[in-house]
Amino acid sequence: MNILTFAILIVPAFASEALATTADIRSITCSEYLAMPAAPSSKFSAWMTGWFSYQSRRTFVDFDLHRTNVTNVRGWCQSNPSASVMVGLEKSIGVTAVPNATLDFNKITCGTWLGYGPVDQDFVRYFMSGYYNAAASNSVLDYDRLQRNSSAVVAYCKKNKSRTLPTAIQNRAS
Secondary structure, three states: OOOOOOOOOOOHHOOOOOOOEEEEHHOOHHHHHHHOOOOHHHHHHHHHHHHHHHHHOOOOHHHHHHHHHHHHHHHHHHOOOOOEHHHHHHHOOOOOOOOOOOOOOOEHHHHHHHHHHHHHHHHHHHOOOOOHHOOOOEEEEHHHHHHHHHHHHHHHHHOOOOEEHHHHHHHHHH
């Protein structure tokens, strides 16, 4: 699995797989977000989508709306480079958007998730991490913890393919 890490303060660290870091999502500025390479930016966006989805009490994602929201946040950030990405989310998306429920994360089974390609598995992994961190009132993406939990959830899912992914996370994530 080729997952890039997140920087704690310096954007160039996003390109290094050797660093294990944490990032307080509230401290990431628009200029840092806009400077991220494509892969970490995509994972960051998925984590933020999960975090923001919990705040608006949604357990599903509309992929078209997700792409539109990413475009809107990036556009807002271009005009507000020193602002927090979190502020950009609130200003450019709002919590009242009602997406077309194309994927309900409460209904994904382990077997279904394991059958996804790497990009889709990562999207779900980061979305769920953001979602559960928001539920715990935590805005810190802890990469090491995400990796440990992902490994434990994958092992659980391989043995329990009919169980839901949230059940696997609740049974194996710390």
